[in-house]
Amino acid sequence: MALSSKDTHSVFTKFLAEKSLRMTSQRELILKTFCKQKKHVTAEELYDILKKLDPSIGHATVYRTLKLLSEAGIARELNFGEGSVRYEPDLDREHHDHLVCVKCGENIEFLDEEIEALQKRVVTKYGYELVDHSLNLYGVCPKCQETK
Amino acid sequence: MALSSKDTHSVFTKFLAEKSLRMTSQRELILKTFCKQKKHVTAEELYDILKKLDPSIGHATVYRTLKLLSEAGIARELNFGEGSVRYEPDLDREHHDHLVCVKCGENIEFLDEEIEALQKRVVTKYGYELVDHSLNLYGVCPKCQETK
DNA sequence: TTGATATTGATAATGAAACTCATTAGTAAT
């Protein structure tokens, strides 16, 4: 079940406390705003959004906080090879992979239990300890197939 | 079976000819040197190696040529989220995915036909036309598990 | 409050990759 924003807030606060870091108004705003986003955002995109809510916010703070959110398990880094990293909320959802349209960028999230299981099998076979994985499928979406 | 360097050379030449581009001594050197590498290299790493063989070679030429090699299907771009793209020879081998150690960077190539098949199933399910995919598993290798 | 320490935002720095452009080199036809 999806966790409420109150939960992410307390998770983040706890994470920060463990590292002797502090919850600040900027971090609260960034967390709240980030969790509201429907699409995966880049640090730059989120910065633009935040700038409207708090014009004094700094560039670096957004980058720094997104990194912290990733470490806290609240955000997840996505790399579609665009040159910049995208972030998606990670705590309130189950893991999933991505199917990206190479023409329009449309993005479908999917989860295939069989694939997941097979991945674990591969990792185990080589004696590795699985930390993370990323599976991106790139294709042309139905709409873009028509437009030629 | 692995193709000889003569083959990649002729493949590249043919590819260039089709685009009214030319095989040059620099491109020959870059191709030959690239194919010799045992590990996946970044453009920068390959540039450093090439610089020793031909100090006059330019930065941009390496980037440009690696891009051409990718288009020609001789090289393949890998993105492990390091910030820079890595390239591996692609023509003389079958497709494979990567299992990367997050500590030492050791890199295992694997191919799992079942995973491949399931990926196609996912893509088809959403009406997409598969163009490419990347599956990277990140873990800790047996050696690094010992070193704690 | 105070002192220790973390945070912030402005700015500079970095590194990867693409672009610019004058010069050089291939190519095909003469």
Add this chain to the structure above:
DNA sequence: ATTACTAATGAGTTTCATTATCAATATCAA
């Protein structure tokens, strides 16, 4: 070989994402 055309090169510049630096500020525990 000469020419005219076009592609390729390399040096340097530029862009862009991200990180580092640092002085000023905010936070927290005592």
